[in-house]
Amino acid sequence: MRLAPGDTLLVATRNKGKTAEFRAAFETLGVKVADLTEFEGGRDIPDIVEDGDTFEANAKIKARTVALATGLPALADDSGLCVDALGGDPGVFSARYAGEGATDADNNEKLIRELRAAGASVPEEIAGGASQALSTARFVSCLVLFKPDGDTLSAEGAVEGIVTGAPRGAGGFGYDPLFWLPSHGRAMAELSVSEKNAISHRGQALAKLLRLLGAPGAAR
Numbered sequence: 001m002r003l004a005p006g007d008t009l010l011v012a013t014r015n016k017g018k019t020a021e022f023r024a025a026f027e028t029l030g031v032k033v034a035d036l037t038e039f040e041g042g043r044d045i046p047d048i049v050e051d052g053d054t055f056e057a058n059a060k061i062k063a064r065t066v067a068l069a070t071g072l073p074a075l076a077d078d079s080g081l082c083v084d085a086l087g088g089d090p091g092v093f094s095a096r097y098a099g100e101g102a103t104d105a106d107n108n109e110k111l112i113r114e115l116r117a118a119g120a121s122v123p124e125e126i127a128g129g130a131s132q133a134l135s136t137a138r139f140v141s142c143l144v145l146f147k148p149d150g151d152t153l154s155a156e157g158a159v160e161g162i163v164t165g166a167p168r169g170a171g172g173f174g175y176d177p178l179f180w181l182p183s184h185g186r187a188m189a190e191l192s193v194s195e196k197n198a199i200s201h202r203g204q205a206l207a208k209l210l211r212l213l214g215a216p217g218a219a220r
């Protein structure tokens with residue numbers, strides 16, 4: 001599959017934060033992005049049950065559902081935060097960590113509560129300037145592009161950081177205010193969309209996917 005300027009790519013998400021990041025990345029290629037709330041028929045697609053055990057399985061479920069419903073290639077992201085002091089949780093359960101229908105604020109509160117209850121902390125030399133550093137962690141994203149003929153492409157990306165009990169920044173979404181980047185001396189939510197795309201799990205996965213599609217160096 002080739003993505004050409006003027007094309008519209010269907011993105012199998014209802015998360016407006018993800019849409020904004022994909023839109024900014026694909027803009028550099030002249031490719032438009034439409035999510036499930038935006039494209040013809042997208043709103044009629046019922047909530048997709050994400051019951052896979054892995055990010056890749058869930059991304060495939062989302063991309064396949066939308067590609068088969070529309071007859072068009074669809075891109076999906078499944079992602080989450082894997083926290084070392086919690087044995088890798090919430091992982092694939094990141095969106096519903098505080099329960100079905102949980103908001104980002106609910107999930108963030110629960111994450112801080114669980115880490116404090118576990119007495120988690122990070123030594124200063126690893127915390128990289130974070131205040132209230134609770135655990136090392138990584139964001140992981142798996143992207144799957146599913147074509148209606150059944151052909152799929154997938155790519156994964158990850159970014160390491162520190163979960164803190166002191167939220168910072170108003171950008172991004174989800175756990176971004178709690179995710180400190182020692183290399184940048186800022187929280188993920190303090191980065192612009194393009195700064196985030198340049199380093200994030202999703203940005204790295206997208207760069208790999210675009211290389212697989214034959215668009216080297218694009219969309220970073």
Ligand SMILES: O=P(O)(O)OP(=O)(O)OP(=O)(O)OC[C@H]1O[C@@H](n2cnc3c(O)ncnc32)[C@H](O)[C@@H]1O
Nearest residue numbers: 013014015077078079080081094095173174175176
């Ligand atoms: O399934 P879709 O509709 O794409 O949207 P979603 O928000 O439900 O997305 P996921 O099922 O992939 O769940 C991932 C959750 O992990 C968190 N997450 C993933 N990427 C993140 C990022 O870049 N910054 C902050 N939190 C992120 C956030 O809480 C997401 O809701």
Ligand SMILES: [Mg+2]
Nearest residue numbers: 015050078095
């Ligand atoms: Mg989801």
